Amino acid sequence: xIVMTQSPATLSVSPGERATLSCRASQSVSSNLAWYQQQPGxxxxxxxxxASTRATGIPGRFSGSGSGxxxxxxxxxxxxxxxxxxxxxxxxxxxxxxxxQGTKLEIK
Amino acid sequence: xxxxxxxxxxxxxxxESLRISCKGSGFTxxxxxxxxxxxxxxxxxxxxGIIYPADSDIRYSPSLQGQVTISADxxxxxxxxxxxxxxxxxxxxxxxxxxxxSWHQSAFDYxxxxxxxxxxx
Numbered sequence: 001x002i003v004m005t006q007s008p009a010t011l012s013v014s015p016g017e018r019a020t021l022s023c024r025a026s027q028s029v030s031s032n033l034a035w036y037q038q039q040p041g042x043x044x045x046x047x048x049x050x051a052s053t054r055a056t057g058i059p060g061r062f063s064g065s066g067s068g069x070x071x072x073x074x075x076x077x078x079x080x081x082x083x084x085x086x087x088x089x090x091x092x093x094x095x096x097x098x099x100x101q102g103t104k105l106e107i108k
Numbered sequence: 109x110x111x112x113x114x115x116x117x118x119x120x121x122x123x124e125s126l127r128i129s130c131k132g133s134g135f136t137x138x139x140x141x142x143x144x145x146x147x148x149x150x151x152x153x154x155x156x157g158i159i160y161p162a163d164s165d166i167r168y169s170p171s172l173q174g175q176v177t178i179s180a181d182x183x184x185x186x187x188x189x190x191x192x193x194x195x196x197x198x199x200x201x202x203x204x205x206x207x208x209x210s211w212h213q214s215a216f217d218y219x220x221x222x223x224x225x226x227x228x229x
Contacts, residue, residue, distance in 0.1 A: 034215035
């Protein structure tokens with residue numbers, strides 16, 4: 001099973017600043033990596049797939065990069081609605097298509 | 109508009125059986141995979157398994173194999189997750205989600221609203 005490790009567990013950033021979230025895979029997952037955002041009490045929402053492609057309707061301030069084992073989600077200028085929990089998921093090796101443990105992005 | 113609508117919250121006792129559902133609309137149900145994801149209270153997302161409704165090809169997470177059963181009825185565009193004997197540790201929110209492509213090796217682009225399952229004596 002591929003283990004996905006996200007860091008940090010909690011990230012405190014001020015509105016308007018940049019946030020950088022990391023995700024590491026225990027072995028190469030190529031570019032088969034997705035990022036999801038989950039607001040409290042809501043279902044997850046797909047942000048990025050293929051490591052760097054924004055999903056439909058996702059604002060341009062969200063960007064993904066990386067391949068192999070190291071991935072990054074960057075939010076360029078944080079808006080109030082961006083404070084949430086973010087998960088990465090690999091879909092290269094199954095089963096299962098594992099998720100990371102999540103990074104909570106909170107207001108500083 | 110793509111939608112996945114899940115059945116309502118359930119409260120069950122240990123040892124009882126349960127089946128929850130996920131009805132898809134706005135897309136060709138037999139062309140995509142439908143997955144199930146568990147979220148235990150205050151915890152992260154856990155991939156449980158996935159089904160291709162066209163032929164009921166199913167893959168389970170090894171850690172959950174035998175604990176749950178995934179099925180689908182393509183005639184009514186509905187996927188199911190069921191338990192034959194619930195445990196307190198099955199208490200969680202369960203999400204269904206649709207694959208973004210017709211191949212299983214894809215992200216989940218649409219999610220159901222979640223079904224809260226509470227198992228308590």
